[in-house]
Amino acid sequence: MSEESKIIKEFTSKEYEHGWSVNLEADEAPIGINDDIIKFISKKKEEPRWLLEWRLEAFQIFKKMEEPDWANLNYPKIDFQKIKYYSAPKQKKSPKSLNDVDPELIKTFNRLGISLNEQKKLTGVAVDAVIDSVSVATTFKDKLLELGIIFCSFSEAVKEHPKLVKKYLGTVIPRNDNYFSALNSAVFTDGSFCYIPKGIRCPMELSTYFRINAANTGQFERTLIIAEDSSYVSYLEGCTAPMRDENQLHAAVVEIFAAKNAEVKYSTVQNWYPGDENGKGGIYNFVTKRGICFGNNSKISWTQVETGSAVTWKYPSCILKGDNSVGEFYSVAVTNNYQQADTGSKMIHIGKNSKSKIISKGISAGFSQNSYRGQVKIMKRAKNSRNFSQCDSLLLGNKCGAHTFPYIDVENKSSLVEHEATTSKIGEDQIFYCLQRGIDEENAIALIVNGYAKEVLKQLPMEFSVEAQKLLSLTLEGSVG
Amino acid sequence: MLSIKKLKVSIENNLILKGLNLEIKNGEVHAIMGPNGSGKSTLASVIAGNDNYKIESGSISFFGKNINNFSPDERAMMGIFLAFQYPVEIPGVSTINFIKTALNRIREFNKKKPLDAVGFLNTMKKKMNLVKIDRDLLSRSINEGFSGGEKKRNEIFQMAMLEPKLSILDETDSGLDIDALKIVSNGVNKLRTKDNSTIVVTHYQRLLDYIIPDYVHVLIDGKIVKSGNKDLALELENKGYDWL
Ligand SMILES: Nc1ncnc2c1ncn2[C@@H]1O[C@H](COP(=O)(O)OP(=O)(O)OP(=O)(O)O)[C@@H](O)[C@H]1O
Numbered sequence: 252m253s254e255e256s257k258i259i260k261e262f263t264s265k266e267y268e269h270g271w272s273v274n275l276e277a278d279e280a281p282i283g284i285n286d287d288i289i290k291f292i293s294k295k296k297e298e299p300r301w302l303l304e305w306r307l308e309a310f311q312i313f314k315k316m317e318e319p320d321w322a323n324l325n326y327p328k329i330d331f332q333k334i335k336y337y338s339a340p341k342q343k344k345s346p347k348s349l350n351d352v353d354p355e356l357i358k359t360f361n362r363l364g365i366s367l368n369e370q371k372k373l374t375g376v377a378v379d380a381v382i383d384s385v386s387v388a389t390t391f392k393d394k395l396l397e398l399g400i401i402f403c404s405f406s407e408a409v410k411e412h413p414k415l416v417k418k419y420l421g422t423v424i425p426r427n428d429n430y431f432s433a434l435n436s437a438v439f440t441d442g443s444f445c446y447i448p449k450g451i452r453c454p455m456e457l458s459t460y461f462r463i464n465a466a467n468t469g470q471f472e473r474t475l476i477i478a479e480d481s482s483y484v485s486y487l488e489g490c491t492a493p494m495r496d497e498n499q500l501h502a503a504v505v506e507i508f509a510a511k512n513a514e515v516k517y518s519t520v521q522n523w524y525p526g527d528e529n530g531k532g533g534i535y536n537f538v539t540k541r542g543i544c545f546g547n548n549s550k551i552s553w554t555q556v557e558t559g560s561a562v563t564w565k566y567p568s569c570i571l572k573g574d575n576s577v578g579e580f581y582s583v584a585v586t587n588n589y590q591q592a593d594t595g596s597k598m599i600h601i602g603k604n605s606k607s608k609i610i611s612k613g614i615s616a617g618f619s620q621n622s623y624r625g626q627v628k629i630m631k632r633a634k635n636s637r638n639f640s641q642c643d644s645l646l647l648g649n650k651c652g653a654h655t656f657p658y659i660d661v662e663n664k665s666s667l668v669e670h671e672a673t674t675s676k677i678g679e680d681q682i683f684y685c686l687q688r689g690i691d692e693e694n695a696i697a698l699i700v701n702g703y704a705k706e707v708l709k710q711l712p713m714e715f716s717v718e719a720q721k722l723l724s725l726t727l728e729g730s731v732g
Numbered sequence: 733m734l735s736i737k738k739l740k741v742s743i744e745n746n747l748i749l750k751g752l753n754l755e756i757k758n759g760e761v762h763a764i765m766g767p768n769g770s771g772k773s774t775l776a777s778v779i780a781g782n783d784n785y786k787i788e789s790g791s792i793s794f795f796g797k798n799i800n801n802f803s804p805d806e807r808a809m810m811g812i813f814l815a816f817q818y819p820v821e822i823p824g825v826s827t828i829n830f831i832k833t834a835l836n837r838i839r840e841f842n843k844k845k846p847l848d849a850v851g852f853l854n855t856m857k858k859k860m861n862l863v864k865i866d867r868d869l870l871s872r873s874i875n876e877g878f879s880g881g882e883k884k885r886n887e888i889f890q891m892a893m894l895e896p897k898l899s900i901l902d903e904t905d906s907g908l909d910i911d912a913l914k915i916v917s918n919g920v921n922k923l924r925t926k927d928n929s930t931i932v933v934t935h936y937q938r939l940l941d942y943i944i945p946d947y948v949h950v951l952i953d954g955k956i957v958k959s960g961n962k963d964l965a966l967e968l969e970n971k972g973y974d975w976l
């Protein structure tokens with residue numbers, strides 16, 4: 252390698268593009284968690300009594316639970332009393348329209364490439380922008396409302412659409428589902444809410460952009476998507492955080508409800524700060540995502556590109572309750588340096604003729620550990636159901652690890668489950684082939700890796716697909732050679 | 733153009749090339765023949781810069797520059813092209829996209845503007861015609877599921893696209909049927925200019941009926957033991973290598 256390209260490589264390999272933070276004056280809760288903190292959060296959000304009680308009960312549940320240790324993850328025990336559970340950028344008044352949003356916040360999101368200006372922005376995407384514990388702006392709200400589509404922050408939904416929230420909150424993921432869902436239920440702050448009425452195809456992509464800004468603060472977002480009969484929505488989620496030496500906790504819950512003939516497509520590009528190349532700092536990402544295909548012929552499709560976080564614990568799942576319902580999970584998880592990921596999916600077949608597909612592509616580099624963990628359960632009454640799972644692992648270098656933990660449970664004879672798994676090393680001969688054609692090493696790896704992940708990447712909406720490809724290359728920069 | 737002097741090369745402590753000399757001038761075609769395992773592909777790989785091989789001593793110069801320590805992609809940008817004996821498959825990467833990436837990097841190196849989509853397609857059409865390769869094939873992932881012959885043809889197509897100064901064809905004729913052999917050779921001949929040169933590694937005299945070499949070299953046990961004109965290839969065809 253020439254001196255010049257060496258220098259470029261060193262320069263680029265350290266870069267986490269979104270590692271900066273801004274000084275925003277914040278309204279914060281004291282550090283730690285107890286009933287008073289939960290009351291504080293609930294009061295800040297001006298919540299109804301039932302929701303406060305719901306939160307307090309969740310906290311009781313949380314206190315009785317143990318932090319799970321079955322994942323293939325190694326990290327120091329989290330001290331939940333050292334985390335700040337609420338931090339909101341101070342705004343003069345609560346913004347009634349986009350014009351009232353603090354320009355400082357608009358600038359922050361502009362810097363991330365997220366425009367909150369409806370005129371300038373491509374009209375194909377509506378954005379809900381969440382910073383730390385609050386949503387600061389949601390675009391195209393009014394235009395969507397003309398179709399009856401509700402797209403707003405979770406806090407606003409609690410105020411404006413309490414019946415819907417009460418009806419669905421915690422139905423797909425009960426508070427006691429797991430340790431982190433209990434925690435989230437107690438202290439969740441903001442997130443997005445979408446409601447697509449019967450027969451409506453949402454004409455634009457809905458997206459939420461999450462940003463952690465404040466130090467020592469956890470982010471606990473809550474998202475709820477409800478798709479009524481024969482409706483369709485494609486939803487995107489992106490996220491970034493500043494570079495900090497301390498680990499920060501992100502524990503989100505996303506619930507999706509699909510009524511009969513409804514289809515929900517949920518895409519994530521997860522780019523939380525992964526820590527530095529020695530494994531210092533980075534986000535602990537403990538997320539529970541689950542959708543229920545409640546009605547017949549409904550469909551939920553998860554696509555995730557996981558490149559960030561120091562630790563990722565995440566299993567977007569589908570409960571296929573309706574007959575002929577379809578669940579899909581497409582995942583690319585990349586780990587480099589000392590990152591650890593334990594991710595996969597659960598497909599629970601209850602309805603007849605239900606179908607599910609799991610395509611998981613793990614890519615490990617550096618000293619990282621990358622595990623696929625997946626469960627396919629076909630219940631007795633789910634006659635003639637099908638699952639196809641494919642879990643591929645690609646290793647770059649020989650100090651990283653790839654692991655696969657499939658759990659399969661089929662309770663009837665007419666159903667069929669297929670599981671395929673491969674592990675391969677990135678081929679030196681493939682890299683040489685690219686080099687021989689004049690392509691440099693970084694681009695060669697990017698090409699090969701993107702080719703390997705193509706089946707998943709092509710599921711993403713266009714704008715995201717390009718960003719995701721860049722991210723994959725960036726994450727792996729400096730990992731070979 | 734290419735000057736190799738006293739080249740000794742080893743892999744995993746086995747000395748494969750044992751003091752090899754080779755001079756190639758602009759516009760020349762050199763054929764290299766020799767028994768299996770004599771080091772022909774090794775020579776091709778070393779010229780292309782594969783760092784699995786270790787240069788123990790000697791030098792490789794390209795247009796007067798010692799390139800012993802140049803990376804493979806630098807050599808490629810300078811105009812060295814290797815048509816592989818066993819082209820590799822890269823799943824998920826379309827051949828077109830791959831060639832476009834390569835071509836634009838080489839153009840950038842030569843201080844030319846990158847080709848836009850239209851320019852690229854036009855060039856591609858011309859070159860596709862030259863080697864009679866199917867558009868469908870080029871939309872597929874590189875070499876994935878290609879037949880042996882299709883892979884070889886794809887190598888020559890890439891060569892046509894990248895317009896190298898020195899092309900090394902490592903047994904491009906193996907696996908080609910008679911018609912394909914003619915098409916590929918015809919393509920190679922059409923791409924010949926007074927400036928670019930070709931090394932053809934082959935086991936069969938037949939190819940040299942189509943691509944007529946200026947020189948034929950016999951490589952045995954890591955050394956060139958005999959050089960001559962195209963008649964030498966005929967002689968080898970009749971007598972084998974034992975008499976050397
Ligand atoms: N990784 C390796 N380790 C040890 N020996 C190797 C390695 N790679 C190649 N060789 C040896 O180097 C020698 C030369 O191989 P090379 O591929 O250059 O031969 P060739 O002349 O191209 O043969 P063929 O006509 O069969 O293509 C062979 O004996 C081969 O076994």
Ligand SMILES: [Mg+2]
Pocket residue numbers: 772773774817902903
């Ligand atoms: Mg060979």
